[in-house]
Amino acid sequence: MMKETVLSCDGISVKYDAGYAVRDVGFSVEAGDCLCIVGENGSGKSTLMKALLGLIPVQGGRVRFDGPKKNEIGYLAQQTVVQKDFPANVTEVVLSGRMGRHGFMPFYSKKDRAAAGEKLRLLNADHLADKSYRDLSGGQQQRVLLARALCATEKMLFLDEPVTGLDPLMSAELYTLLSDLNGKGLTIVMISHDVKSAVRIGNKILHLRTCPLFFGATDDYCRSEAGQTMLEKGRFAAEAHHV
Amino acid sequence: MFELLRELFSFDFIVRALIVGVFVALCAALLGVSLVLKRYSMIGDGLSHVGFGTLAIAMSLGLAPLQVSIPLVLLAAFLLLRISESSKIKGDAAIALISSSALAIGVLVISLTTGLNADVCNYMFGSILAMKMGDLYVSVAAAVVVLVLYILFYNKIFAITFDEQFARATGVRAGLYNMLIAFLTALIIVVGMRMMGAMLISSLIIFPALSSMRAFGSFKRVVICSAVLSVLCFFVGLVVSFVFDAPTGASIVIVNLAAFCLFALVGFVRRRFLLATHGEV
Numbered sequence: 001m002m003k004e005t006v007l008s009c010d011g012i013s014v015k016y017d018a019g020y021a022v023r024d025v026g027f028s029v030e031a032g033d034c035l036c037i038v039g040e041n042g043s044g045k046s047t048l049m050k051a052l053l054g055l056i057p058v059q060g061g062r063v064r065f066d067g068p069k070k071n072e073i074g075y076l077a078q079q080t081v082v083q084k085d086f087p088a089n090v091t092e093v094v095l096s097g098r099m100g101r102h103g104f105m106p107f108y109s110k111k112d113r114a115a116a117g118e119k120l121r122l123l124n125a126d127h128l129a130d131k132s133y134r135d136l137s138g139g140q141q142q143r144v145l146l147a148r149a150l151c152a153t154e155k156m157l158f159l160d161e162p163v164t165g166l167d168p169l170m171s172a173e174l175y176t177l178l179s180d181l182n183g184k185g186l187t188i189v190m191i192s193h194d195v196k197s198a199v200r201i202g203n204k205i206l207h208l209r210t211c212p213l214f215f216g217a218t219d220d221y222c223r224s225e226a227g228q229t230m231l232e233k234g235r236f237a238a239e240a241h242h243v
Numbered sequence: 244m245f246e247l248l249r250e251l252f253s254f255d256f257i258v259r260a261l262i263v264g265v266f267v268a269l270c271a272a273l274l275g276v277s278l279v280l281k282r283y284s285m286i287g288d289g290l291s292h293v294g295f296g297t298l299a300i301a302m303s304l305g306l307a308p309l310q311v312s313i314p315l316v317l318l319a320a321f322l323l324l325r326i327s328e329s330s331k332i333k334g335d336a337a338i339a340l341i342s343s344s345a346l347a348i349g350v351l352v353i354s355l356t357t358g359l360n361a362d363v364c365n366y367m368f369g370s371i372l373a374m375k376m377g378d379l380y381v382s383v384a385a386a387v388v389v390l391v392l393y394i395l396f397y398n399k400i401f402a403i404t405f406d407e408q409f410a411r412a413t414g415v416r417a418g419l420y421n422m423l424i425a426f427l428t429a430l431i432i433v434v435g436m437r438m439m440g441a442m443l444i445s446s447l448i449i450f451p452a453l454s455s456m457r458a459f460g461s462f463k464r465v466v467i468c469s470a471v472l473s474v475l476c477f478f479v480g481l482v483v484s485f486v487f488d489a490p491t492g493a494s495i496v497i498v499n500l501a502a503f504c505l506f507a508l509v510g511f512v513r514r515r516f517l518l519a520t521h522g523e524v
């Protein structure tokens with residue numbers, strides 16, 4: 001059975017004042033895929049994701065969403081800049097994930113509230129529901145933002161380094177949760193520095209260094225030169241960490 | 244106390260001022276929460292100065308002040324928002340330029356035509372005597388529009404205030420709602436300016452939000468507290484200005500300042516106390 005393509009892009013480039021951050025990237029995502037984007041710091045991963053979401057303009061090429069509409073997408077940014085003393089409680093934040101799909105409907109329904117509660121539970125953060133967001137620790141805030149991202153979609157999720165700041169146990173749980181959701185049909189595009197986990201849960205890999213170094217199935221990536229070096233480096237780093 | 248209130252309400256102009264003031268204070272406080280949190284406070288300030296400029300022009304041409312000011316200040320709101328959104332120009336510097344230019348134009352127009360008379364002073368620092376019956380209708384209509392739109396779009400306003408990037412990425416039309424906030428602010432500033440004064444109206448937007456943020460940790464509570472606090476401070480300020488025969492705008496600002504100090508103190512004590520007892524806030 002042919003799977004339908006939900007996102008395709010062709011030769012997209014993004015330029016900042018200093019020059020190209022992303023150049024000539026093309027790939028496609030099919031329904032049910034888990035695409036992991038890997039690459040060094042500054043290789044243009046976050047920039048690419050923002051361009052896909054229409055948060056920054058692309059210089060050339062085109063991005064096409066075929067399945068999910070704009071408001072059926074969830075997003076977790078690498079950094080969410082929230083004012084230090086912003087008064088908002090966790091429930092308000094998570095619920096706001098459902099605003100996009102409301103169109104001009106002004107208020108949240110019971111279903112929205114139930115969904116918010118459920119996502120918080122999935123991330124072991126339901127005890128935080130009534131706390132003020134500004135009083136949470138970094139990792140707790142990350143969980144809340146993840147819950148918000150999950151709230152926003154049943155179809156397609158964009159995650160920029162989702163495990164940043166999470167403790168090892170929660171990181172492992174998150175990967176399990178993501179592969180679970182992926183198995184149930186959620187399409188995921190995820191940026192990760194954790195190549196080992198990326199090749200474990202992703203069925204496609206995009207390796208970026210401004211231009212794409214590799215795009216294709218995970219198995220091919222593990223055999224490719226780029227993949228070998230990356231995995232090798234990862235193993236080396238892990239060993240160094242243990243010593 | 245009762246006597247005082249009865250005396251107060253026996254004056255028609257005070258009743259008019261009270262009605263307009265309650266609506267304006269309420270709307271200003273609601274919008275203020277978003278403006279302060281989005282770091283748009285400067286826009287409020289800039290708009291009030293532009294408002295003064297347009298009032299001066301209207302006065303010198305003998306036109307109705309609100310009818311001239313409202314469209315012009317709305318236009319200014321559009322421009323100021325554009326400026327503060329574009330990263331190329333230094334946002335607050337540009338806003339400062341526009342607002343001081345508008346002020347200068349106003350002063351120039353006035354000195355070339357009517358001269359710096361009592362009317363002008365009223366525009367700058369406010370007067371409750373300025374409220375005519377026509378102003379009352381326009382003001383209340385504008386305030387009702389603001390109130391209804393704010394309630395309808397409350398959740399969207401929260402979403403774009405908290406995290407505009409996420410809102411945009413997930414299909415909330417952030418640009419539209421930013422514009423809505425700027426327009427509603429412009430409307431309230433023009434309407435409230437006659438009473439509060441061009442120099443003082445922005446305090447009505449900023450103070451209640453800042454005060455409530457000290458004491459509450461949820462957006463909804465902050466919004467509700469700001470609204471209540473703002474109306475309360477307005478009323479107390481009005482009574483104070485009546486009793487001591489002091490300028491209304493300034494009295495209201497001073498009452499707001501006192502409330503802010505109180506809230507800051509309460510917030511500080513609460514945090515301390517909770518930290519000491521539970522280790523959390």
Ligand SMILES: Nc1ncnc2c1ncn2[C@@H]1O[C@H](COP(=O)(O)OP(=O)(O)OP(=O)(O)O)[C@@H](O)[C@H]1O
Binds near residue numbers: 016018040044047
């Ligand atoms: N707002 C910006 N203005 C100018 N240049 C930028 C901006 N954001 C990123 N860049 C540049 O674009 C390049 C790619 O940045 P990007 O954030 O996409 O990298 P990344 O792959 O996400 O890195 P990391 O792993 O550190 O998150 C970098 O060289 C960076 O200096």
Ligand SMILES: [Mg+2]
Binds near residue numbers: 045046047160
């Ligand atoms: Mg990044």
